[in-house]
Amino acid sequence: MTNRLEIQDLWVSHDGQMILKGVTLTLPLGEVHALMGPNGAGKSTLGKVIAGDPTYQVEKGRILLDGEEITDLSPDERARKGLFLAFQYPVEVPGVQVANFLRLALKERLGQEPPITEFYARLKEAIELLDWDEAVLSRYLNEGFSGGEKKKNEILQLMVLRPRYAILDETDSGLDIDALKVVARGVNSMRGPAFSALVITHYQRLLNYIVPDVVHVMMNGRVVKTGGPELALELEKRGYDWLKEEVAGA
Amino acid sequence: MIDVLPTNPEELAARLSEPGWLKEARTGAQAVFEAVPWPTRKTEEWRYAAGRLKEVPFELPLALPRGRRLSRDQLPAGVKRRLAEAELAGFLVFVGADLVYAELPEELKAKGVVFTSLHQALAEHPERVEANLYKAIPARQKGDANDKLPALAAALWTHGVFLYVPAGVEIGGPLGVFHVAEPGELAIGRTLVLLDDHAQAAYIEEHLSEKPGAAVHLGMTELFLRPGARLAHANVQTLNPESHRLYRQRAVLEKDAALNDLMVNLGARFARAEVGSELVGPGADSEMLGVYFAAGDQHHDHHTLQHHVAPHAKSDVYYKGTAKDRGTIVYQGLIKLEPTAQKTDAYQTNRNLLLSREASVESVPQLEIAANDVRCSHGSSIAPIDEEQLFYLATRGIGRKGAENLLVAAFLEDVLGRIALKNLAAYLARVIEEKVRG
Numbered sequence A: 001m002t003n004r005l006e007i008q009d010l011w012v013s014h015d016g017q018m019i020l021k022g023v024t025l026t027l028p029l030g031e032v033h034a035l036m037g038p039n040g041a042g043k044s045t046l047g048k049v050i051a052g053d054p055t056y057q058v059e060k061g062r063i064l065l066d067g068e069e070i071t072d073l074s075p076d077e078r079a080r081k082g083l084f085l086a087f088q089y090p091v092e093v094p095g096v097q098v099a100n101f102l103r104l105a106l107k108e109r110l111g112q113e114p115p116i117t118e119f120y121a122r123l124k125e126a127i128e129l130l131d132w133d134e135a136v137l138s139r140y141l142n143e144g145f146s147g148g149e150k151k152k153n154e155i156l157q158l159m160v161l162r163p164r165y166a167i168l169d170e171t172d173s174g175l176d177i178d179a180l181k182v183v184a185r186g187v188n189s190m191r192g193p194a195f196s197a198l199v200i201t202h203y204q205r206l207l208n209y210i211v212p213d214v215v216h217v218m219m220n221g222r223v224v225k226t227g228g229p230e231l232a233l234e235l236e237k238r239g240y241d242w243l244k245e246e247v248a249g250a
Numbered sequence B: 001m002i003d004v005l006p007t008n009p010e011e012l013a014a015r016l017s018e019p020g021w022l023k024e025a026r027t028g029a030q031a032v033f034e035a036v037p038w039p040t041r042k043t044e045e046w047r048y049a050a051g052r053l054k055e056v057p058f059e060l061p062l063a064l065p066r067g068r069r070l071s072r073d074q075l076p077a078g079v080k081r082r083l084a085e086a087e088l089a090g091f092l093v094f095v096g097a098d099l100v101y102a103e104l105p106e107e108l109k110a111k112g113v114v115f116t117s118l119h120q121a122l123a124e125h126p127e128r129v130e131a132n133l134y135k136a137i138p139a140r141q142k143g144d145a146n147d148k149l150p151a152l153a154a155a156l157w158t159h160g161v162f163l164y165v166p167a168g169v170e171i172g173g174p175l176g177v178f179h180v181a182e183p184g185e186l187a188i189g190r191t192l193v194l195l196d197d198h199a200q201a202a203y204i205e206e207h208l209s210e211k212p213g214a215a216v217h218l219g220m221t222e223l224f225l226r227p228g229a230r231l232a233h234a235n236v237q238t239l240n241p242e243s244h245r246l247y248r249q250r251a252v253l254e255k256d257a258a259l260n261d262l263m264v265n266l267g268a269r270f271a272r273a274e275v276g277s278e279l280v281g282p283g284a285d286s287e288m289l290g291v292y293f294a295a296g297d298q299h300h301d302h303h304t305l306q307h308h309v310a311p312h313a314k315s316d317v318y319y320k321g322t323a324k325d326r327g328t329i330v331y332q333g334l335i336k337l338e339p340t341a342q343k344t345d346a347y348q349t350n351r352n353l354l355l356s357r358e359a360s361v362e363s364v365p366q367l368e369i370a371a372n373d374v375r376c377s378h379g380s381s382i383a384p385i386d387e388e389q390l391f392y393l394a395t396r397g398i399g400r401k402g403a404e405n406l407l408v409a410a411f412l413e414d415v416l417g418r419i420a421l422k423n424l425a426a427y428l429a430r431v432i433e434e435k436v437r438g
């Protein structure tokens, strides 16, 4: 069947400036893909546009989820269809407790109040796997969280909400090595035939723990190369210049 | 707007069998009403509300007592719903100008607590009423347009509430008063609350509509807190969106008296609340909270006054609210310190959250300080709902309404948390949620 997230020739602008210039990418359900590329290549923009960020303008192209076009859906509708974005810069929401927020999010996804015991079981499981303290559940969402705690909180949400397609935008940046392992453990616990992730990262380090099936490289608003896990190792060794030349030469 | 009183105050006094001093007070108020002009845009305190004032149908017939009584079963449905959750120690229900139902435990009566209509109090405790009525809100105060409504109210009030709590008596649960507005009427009411030395009470007054249709309610509330008295006071209006509400409240706080006040505007087309505290005794403490939510074409207008006369007193205003659709909000606040008010602590904060581009807010905090050894601060803010937060919540599956509701609840959490009456706060949170989603 068509169980996959598909980006077809996506052109996106912001304030009249074209940022994505024909991105094409397919993420089949059950796979983990890495998305790499230099600063400013458009990786976060792609993630936000897939999630439905209304501040960007889709000029051309389509986004399909399991064969259904979602390009014009609101972000919450996309989320309820199984999409999730772990933000590069998670937003602080003072006054909203983590547990209350997650219960509401789950309720909106399920269309009904989640069974309370199952909800707490999910929370407990995620908290334990992430080596965290239950105290975090009564804190206000991301308010006063350290950079690393914010990233961990994104994975906590991922584990409780259980989307089918997750985009993780630099969830590894700002993490110490132990936190990195913990976050990777969280993501790996989700892996299986009914879960895919697009892992945006600058570092091979994360990919040692979350081994991708496929690696894509973005430059200047396009996916310029797709390969296996060895592509990430090559970028780690050689940087992006050779690829820039390759793209320019083509 | 009316230029002459629609009813003769002397005839009204006779009809209501009132004593001579009250008849005179009414005719005195009539003279003030006729002498001062209506507020206009040029009246500083009415800059943002004069237009709405013009729309108020003061020509509606004055609500007069008609002797209606109801059994508890016959009470209006909205009142019964509130009674089911409010856990009140006693309550009065008014429909229009009639006190239709009253309940006060014998135990409180035995302790000397008086909780009844003002006219009943005039008959049974005439000296207490005479010594206090109009003392905090006289018909004539500034001699200008600001006196127009207090003068109208002083001349023509037809019904009201009297609460007296004797020295040292503490009332366990809150006392409640429900005013059910009758469409097509101009209702003018008064509330007089007297707490003697070290008395303690909680008082909630709610104004609601059972039916659609424009009603006008003009209300004046005078609160007297003798030394050491403690009062939790709330005035809550959820009138239908065609109605008009004009309200003034003055509290007089003597030595070490403490007030936790709450003004809530959720209903009405136009609601104006002028809430003031006079701190006349050292150690007095006036906490003044406000919660409001203007939706549709609602206009909610708030004025606070923290008037410090005595030294070593404290006042803290915290007004917070939301507007959506084309709702408009006004907040004007004044901290006024007399030269005698050294060592004052006075704070004033107004925060507003806007859910739509068409909604608007005017926030005007003001200080008038004639003492030098004081701590005062004021601040105000107006912010649209945070689109980044909405997007973040949306990516988790929470739709616009759900997210707005979450953010409004988060925004109001601290002010609701400071309300002394806990289950009132829970009720308000629910009404606000309905308004966000509505």
Ligand SMILES: Nc1ncnc2c1ncn2[C@@H]1O[C@H](COP(=O)(O)OP(=O)(O)OP(=O)(O)O)[C@@H](O)[C@H]1O
Pocket: A014, A019, A037, A038, A039, A040, A041, A042, A043, A044, A045, A046, A055, A088
């Ligand atoms: N909201 C925005 N306003 C202005 N410019 C933007 C906005 N979003 C993206 N851009 C621009 O688009 C380009 C791509 O940005 P984007 O954040 O997607 O890059 P990135 O690949 O995620 O980079 P990094 O690796 O540094 O996170 C950049 O030049 C950026 O300045």
Ligand SMILES: [Mg+2]
Pocket: A043, A044, A045, A088, A169, A170
């Ligand atoms: Mg980025």
